[in-house]
Amino acid sequence: MYVAVKGGERAIDNAHAWLAEERRGDRGVPELSVAQIREQMRLAVNRVMAEGSLYDPDLAALAIKQARGDLIEAVFLIRAYRTTLPRLGTSNPIDTAKMTLDRRISATFKDLPGGQVLGPTFDYTHRLLDFALMAEGEPPLSPPPEEAVAHANPTQPVPHVASFLNRDGLIEEAAASDATPIDLTRAPLELPASRALRLQALTRGDEGFVLSMAYSTQRGYGRTHAFVGELRIGRVAVEVDIPELGFAVEIGEVEVTECETVNQFKGSKTEPPQFTRGYGLVFGQTERKAIAMSLVDRSLRWNELGEDNTGAPAQDEEFVLYHCDNIQATGFLEHIKLPHYVDFQAELELVRRLRREAQTMQEAAE
Template identity: 75%
Template structure:
């Protein structure tokens, strides 16, 4: 029960003024600029864009500053701003096959054309605090590739290679591209080769207009398109926890990262007044494709199946988690058993993964509930009176 409570305006104004002062912190320390946040806290910016479901690095940086670094509060600000924008239309589906890759690794195939590109990764760092950063020194400069890459060491002949798998050769042959293929050119997906042998399920192209949960309330059963939209904007921590649960055995799905790529893709949109499509910009995205074992069903032979993650920005933890959860949620269409795992439960995952919905409901309980509580108080007093009266009339055992 909600009853309007008057009063408190002065307290609220003063609280907000103090908030602004605390946000600024010690005035003797230089103020952060939006550009500094955008450039130097870019992974926080990426997360706010992904979960805010709006790609605009300057706005996300502003939101982070305004929210004092509280990323969920920043996502809230972005979501609120997003609702004020007129929607010009929908883009053509982005083609991640033409991504200009900063990073591209596969945990399943060693020899990819273009190779395993590590990119600017935390992987293989020692996770030791770097006190040089505290000293505000100049960063080291990224190395450029030498003009002529050293010739790769001769591959051992298949017969002598200890870990030889003919499929790895097929991958190499199928993609037969020069070893020094520029990373910026069209880069085929790793799963494409498994398709050639029919070893993996296909993702057949269609051009239906996808449902949009920002326009229509999310209802169940949710199509895969709707689930992917919900997962792409879901809280990273929630997606991570759900994905981790599948790895630990809640919904048995052993996933390999078939491919993980980070880079920029053009965004193309049909312009009604021109009658043709133009590129309206380019965005950085992270894409993860998992390869999962599948025993087959009544309708499908044994083959690999796929989970898919696609997220704004450089957000690979989220993209991998999304792919694992996507795969777990596909149990029904693949004719798998429902093991009752939370990650298989679309209602559980989709209705609890949005951090703005969750925080809205969670945090509202700190706001005044005086009247509700008053009635609870009355009820408990009444029950206690009745209990005491009963005790008084009953003889002690």
């Protein structure tokens, strides 16, 4: 246990002043603006919004600047700010079938209705450093060709891949329900957790942790044989019931990444053999996280689907849910650097006493 200490104010002030200087770096180099971070470090902004659990690109960019690019510190700043906001309401569930798509791919169907749309992806790049970016040249603007304009129909809903399999009863259904989900930010996490609660924890969980858990299932620790049935990235409207008016209004849009996996399922006593599903939904263009989330979601469903618990970490909801939050983890991890003088003094006394006793016994034996 750490103890309260007094003093050191001047040293702390000086440390913070130096921190501000170090944040700025070489003053011969132009200062980064929040808008530059928001526009040009967008994937970092997305990660901070997702794990900070607050969609506001300007604030996420500010947090990244303030945190000197330490994304977990930036998430911490956003989480702290979030707690100061009054909760004005809750949205109606977003309708991802009506997403304005930037990207939509399926690894299970080559010719899916609506087509495969790559979007602005790193896939198929050669991962070679592009030294042209160092030369501060602007990439050429390439206006889309005329024929593409004819294909684009942003207002047309694009049905989910799962709905095609659903028609044949080959995949489990996700029946709509308007039950109010438990909110992790308002009630302590209790186990066993509902799937809705697990998804809330995972979508704000640390990307690295969720990725590693998902990877472990692919390597055989709670294998679930996942295919990416569909991955889509785009913008969806957020609709809120306005209490003073008595009807709902679309008050904005959020960018999200949605991933649905299709998994082998041999069937159980109650369920026929069919495909099952894992689901990932994350703020922003956050593809790695959404895929990982869907794998971990599916893996945690072993009990509901009557599968064996192989003791794999990714099947253990207590392990996953209690360790996926990087702010909780960082808070507990980093607190051990705070003054533990009394604790340590006690340990020191104990070790000295044990050594004395051991020495006495050794002398007695001789």
